[in-house]
Amino acid sequence: MNLTLSTLEYSERSCIILLTIVLLGKTGVGKSSLANSILGTNVFSFSDFEKSICQAKSGSVNGRHVTLVDTPGLISRDRSGEELKSEILGCISECAPGPHAFLIVLKVEKMTEQEKAVITQICQYFSEDILKYATVVFTHGDQLTEGMKIEEFVDQSDDLRELIKKCSGRCCVVDNKYWKNRQQDEYRTNQYQVAKLLDAIDEMIVKNKGGCYTTKMLTEWQAQQDERIKPSSASVFSIFKHLMNSLKRKPWAFVGAALGVLIAILGKTGAGKSSLVNTICGEEVFKVYHNVNSGTKDCQSATRSVHNRRITLIDTPGLFDTDRAEEELKAEILRCITECAPGPHAFLILLKVEKFTVHENAVVEKLLEYFSEEAFKYAAVVFTHGDQLSEGETIKDFVQKNEKLKEIVGKCGHRCHVIDNKYWKNNNPQDYRSNQFQVQQLLQTIDDIFLANRGTCYTNEMLQEPRRIVILGKTGAGKSSLANTIFGDEVFDISHAADSGTTNCQSETRSVYNRRITLVDTPGFFDTDRAEEELKAEILRCITECAPGPHAFLILLKVEKFTVHENAVVEKILEYFSEEAFKYAAVVFTHGDQLLQGETIQDFVQKNEKLNEVVGKCGHRCHVIDNKYWKNDSQEEYRSNKFQVQQLLQTINDIFLANGGTCYTNEMLQAVYKKVVEEETHELLLCLRMGILFKVNYLYCQ
CATH class of the missing domain: 3.40.50.300 (P-loop containing nucleotide triphosphate hydrolases)
Known part of the structure; x- marks a missing residue:
């Protein structure tokens, strides 16, 4: 391709602009999943409410800063055509000056009247000019016959061929379920297809001289439409009212990106x-x-x-x-x-x-x-x-x-x-x-x-107070390794000696999945190398280490037989922190690869009545990781640390909300020790009283 100086300049600048891409398609075609595949992470929600409004998320993809705008499904049974139209058109006017690209999402399946109606509706909303800025992306790529390219599939249908021609031949295919991991056939990987898609968008932007589908173009098209069909005042009011309501609840990330x-x-x-x-x-x-x-x-x-x-x-x-x-x-x-x-x-x-x-x-x-x-x-x-x-x-x-x-x-x-x-x-x-x-x-x-x-x-999130989390468990349970797994980095030193590698409480703060997290690693219970009182004092120091107190405790156990030794850990936590601590606690199991094939951690817990009781005290909150074997994404999502850490962070957030944003404080700890002192004083007085009575009886007998 011969590029002029101006287009070359655009190409050099394109890496520093916010590339805005809008996804369009009918309900259930896989728009949100496609957006997640492009960004390489699950950022778009699948809740009914979120799918009913435009939502935008940003991320860095192959060296480009991309903002993806997910829109409600076209041809919806749950809302009127005018309400749906105002929601989708509202999102375009919000990302001024306008999107650089539209992705028209279709499934790899027969082109029916419903698919044709989707394309017609898109052109009615935006005019046929939208196709200059559009790429067709097919989902469910695994439905392609072995060795078949998407272009060959398109050639089988006159309607599809005509649509792709109007989009200057731009089309790609993904499979949000089966093409996540690299396969022998490079073509059948989402990574390859996403790279191809972004290259196609780059070429399209150069072809459009860096321009985007502007709000002015949309306004002019709508004015033409209004001239043809004059809506009733009630209809205008309905559209305006819904547009105002949708703007109120629109994610501000959307505006920021625009x-x-x-x-x-x-x-x-x-x-x-x-x-x-x-x-x-x-x-x-x-x-x-x-x-x-x-x-x-x-x-x-x-x-x-x-x-x-x-x-x-x-x-x-x-x-x-x-x-x-x-x-x-x-x-x-x-x-x-x-x-x-x-x-x-x-x-x-x-x-x-x-x-x-x-x-x-x-x-x-x-x-x-x-x-x-x-x-x-x-x-x-x-x-x-x-x-x-x-x-x-x-x-x-x-x-x-x-x-x-x-x-x-x-x-x-x-x-x-x-x-x-x-x-x-x-x-x-x-x-x-x-x-x-x-x-x-x-x-x-x-x-x-x-x-x-x-x-x-x-x-x-960076501005917010970090979630403070204390990790508790016996020596060798994998506390430091868990902290490193959560952070995704070697932050804490790991020792494989018989005695606890962590001799003092230590804390680090990092950003994990857009949450600021402070993890406090503690010495192992039953450390054979130090006195009980010394160990207790050091573990309790974790409260001051993360003043005013932790939002959550993680109690570490291994996936192994629950014996008196494991139960002693729980008893020790109860002794140090009282029952109150369990309101803030979740149990995390390490050595997850010891689970049977297809077994979940909940299944494992159910096998042992005592273990089930412990997890029950912690609000039935439990997770599992494997610091050694689950580092890389496996075919089974459940057996990956990435999945488990995300679930764990959600649980910690639930603990935070359940406790009204409060933390386990020094006051709670002091209440424990006040009670202990009172009990010990009572026992001492009882002993003294018994001693005095014994002496009186002795003198009386004399």
């Missing part, structure tokens, strides 16, 4: 945040105040196209605003995350070109407190008042002068830029000391942040 790159600007009052937004946008977007208190009282956002990039800038109130309470200010600044849900792709930390004092350092400390270290992966430092630089000095030269400042910029991946909102407005655009030059460099840095983080953003 806005392009999202940038939050942070800094103390007077640093020049609002002015920076105006400088980047090249126009007066936000009003600039020059008083002592922060001019920006609430988070405010603006979306503009700057240097061929669609960006949304979020301006935040100044840190250390003397005019409002700390908690009120914190709540408003954190709202910037929800303002641009699912989250910003970049943070710009604003500092002035001036002496770096404790006040500037306090800004960085405050950001660390609000957003955690994770935020620095998405951050760049922007200095204002650039005219304060010495003649010929760059911002990097300035940073090198101060060790603390150098350390902060280092945390942000050494990303820093400088502008001057007052004096550098009209300088030569090629000069270092011009805002135009610096803004171009800054946007390139934001692109780099976007790519380095694979198109992900700083999410609400």
Whole structure:
């Protein structure tokens, strides 16, 4: 293919835009499953409610950042045609400027009148112009005859052949059930087909000169339709009412993805945040105040196209605003995350070109407190008042002068830029000391942040308090290995010695399936190498290790015969933490490969009355993993750690909700020991009383 310079430029830029793809098809054809196959993970829900509305999810696929929009099934018996139409058209108008591609989903089966009706309905909704942006994807690929390609299947039907021709020959095939794992025939793998599909979309985008199916095109087509058929006022009201309702419940991830790159600007009052937004946008977007208190009282956002990039800038109130309470200010600044849900792709930390004092350092400390270290992966430092630089000095030269400042910029991946909102407005655009030059460099840095983080953003989950989980079990049960399996990384050291490899409580925090998790690994019960009281004190320290307390306990047992030794572990937990702990507990079995073929962990538990009783105390919550043999996805989904970890995290979330978001606290622990002390005191008094009576009787007898 001969590409012009403009299309080559588009191809190079395409990796940094958000590629929006809408899936269309009748109910039950496999749209949600196809979306999951493309993203390589189960992110789309199959609940009746979720299938009735448009839902969008984003992910990185083969080096591209992709947003997939799953739509309700066409030709639905459960809702009126107008209601369905307004839901689907509403999703298109929400992902402005519009989707880059549509996937028309059909099954590998005979093309009936119903399939033809689906295509007709799509063209009625969007006009035949949609086919310029469409690819046909067939599901249930395993129905193809051995060795048959999808193109050969298409050739068997005049109607299919005509449809694919209108889509410029673009078609692919997947099988969401049988083609998940690699097979001898590469053609019959979803990985191969997804790569082929994305290549076809790339070529289509180049052919369409980087354009998308815009809301303007949709509006013009609808206007033509309205001219042909004037609906009644009642019908118009019905459509409008449903559209408004659907917008209320639409996932904000959808809107975030559609806005392009999202940038939050942070800094103390007077640093020049609002002015920076105006400088980047090249126009007066936000009003600039020059008083002592922060001019920006609430988070405010603006979306503009700057240097061929669609960006949304979020301006935040100044840190250390003397005019409002700390908690009120914190709540408003954190709202910037929800303002641009699912989250910003970049943070710009604003500092002035001036002496770096404790006040500037306090800004960085405050950001660390609000957003955690994770935020620095998405951050760049922007200095204002650039005219304060010495003649010929760059911002990097300035940073090198101060060790603390150098350390902060280092945390942000050494990303820093400088502008001057007052004096550098009209300088030569090629000069270092011009805002135009610096803004171009800054946007390139934001692109780099976007790519380095694979198109992900700083999410609400990262902001949320992590779920704190304590792992308990006897020596050798596999506690450290379980923690590593949950994290998907070798975080905790593993010892295969007879004594406990974990001698002290240790904790680590990671993001797992978009949840922040803190795991506390504890020494093994019945460690032969230390005194009982010493061991008890160390295990109880886990409560302070994850203050104010754990949201869940994981009690580890092996898939093996439940003996008095295993029961002693449960008794020990009861002694240390009381019955209350079981409200927060789940049992996790290791060595899952010891299960019989086809046996579930629930089946195993049912075999032993005592074990069944223990799991019952924990709300019948139990899971199984195998740290050695279930690492890689097996043909049987149940026997994979990935599946079991996802199920376990869901259980932990259920525990969290069942307990009203509370955790097992020091107060609960203290109540246990108060009771123990009372019982011991009672026993001591009883012994003393018995001793006194014995002595009185002895004297009386004398």
